[in-house]
Amino acid sequence: MAQLNVNGGINATGSLDVTGNATLKSDVLMNSDFGSATQVFGVKAWIAFKATSNANVTRGSGNATMTDHGTGDFTMNFTTAMPDTGYSMVGTAGHNSGVIVLGLTGGGTGSSPTTTGFRFSVRANYSNSTLMDEEYINLIVVR
Amino acid sequence: MKKIIYTQENGVIAVVHPTDQSLKELTIEEIAQRVVPVGISTYSIVEHTTIPADRSFRNAWTGVGIGTAGATITEDIAKAKELHKTKIREARVDKFAELDVEYQRATETSADTSAIVVKKQALRDAPAASGIATAVNTTDLKAQWDTSILGSNPYYK
Numbered sequence: 001m002a003q004l005n006v007n008g009g010i011n012a013t014g015s016l017d018v019t020g021n022a023t024l025k026s027d028v029l030m031n032s033d034f035g036s037a038t039q040v041f042g043v044k045a046w047i048a049f050k051a052t053s054n055a056n057v058t059r060g061s062g063n064a065t066m067t068d069h070g071t072g073d074f075t076m077n078f079t080t081a082m083p084d085t086g087y088s089m090v091g092t093a094g095h096n097s098g099v100i101v102l103g104l105t106g107g108g109t110g111s112s113p114t115t116t117g118f119r120f121s122v123r124a125n126y127s128n129s130t131l132m133d134e135e136y137i138n139l140i141v142v143r
Numbered sequence: 144m145k146k147i148i149y150t151q152e153n154g155v156i157a158v159v160h161p162t163d164q165s166l167k168e169l170t171i172e173e174i175a176q177r178v179v180p181v182g183i184s185t186y187s188i189v190e191h192t193t194i195p196a197d198r199s200f201r202n203a204w205t206g207v208g209i210g211t212a213g214a215t216i217t218e219d220i221a222k223a224k225e226l227h228k229t230k231i232r233e234a235r236v237d238k239f240a241e242l243d244v245e246y247q248r249a250t251e252t253s254a255d256t257s258a259i260v261v262k263k264q265a266l267r268d269a270p271a272a273s274g275i276a277t278a279v280n281t282t283d284l285k286a287q288w289d290t291s292i293l294g295s296n297p298y299y300k
Contacts, residue, residue, distance in 0.1 A: 060162035068158040077178040
């Protein structure tokens, strides 16, 4: 397989087409209607599972696993630790009436995100906000 | 598909679900070493078929033989009974509210309220139904749901 190693820089005013994998070992900047070349941040980890089917189908990135602590009570684990806890996580839960409450344990005790993961709850957005398992739970982590 | 199970401080079993991709990058043992919390020294790696398919009483799951290859998960019937009672109490919240409105309207028109009073008392008594105390497994518990006062059975949606 041909390989191109660049120690300095490439200034391409036209298109740069890469048909193989591209490994970029430093920051990535791009101007894609941002207005100027700006550093972009990727999804560092993601996970998608079905809590109602006992999570036998657990999809996600290679550095992610999920711990099921109980009804509506989960942890997203990073098998490769984040450099710090300054990451941002976003999630959805459905298709009933669940909402994700990030950073809370099932008992309502505060649980701060760590470099190796964060605990989150899924609660009903009606009645007594009881913990609940949902058909679809999806989370992404950006840093 | 392999899973990792361990007993949490509250006695309930935790189940770690690796992603397909994570199992291409690490072995299940390596994942266990990274995700089982500090302070939990014993865990088991089991097939997914070890994990119960029915999550109705998920918070009553208890590990048997954790630390061995033959570990299993059972349902603690005492915990399951408490979960069942909690579910009844949650279900009757809306029912009480409906009966309160009925009672108020009946009072305003000086109508007979005795039937409403009976229904409210039945709701109060529901968590103490004798069938709950005598249930020997979660199948028995699921049957202990009086649809005439609590509405549809949540275990058979």
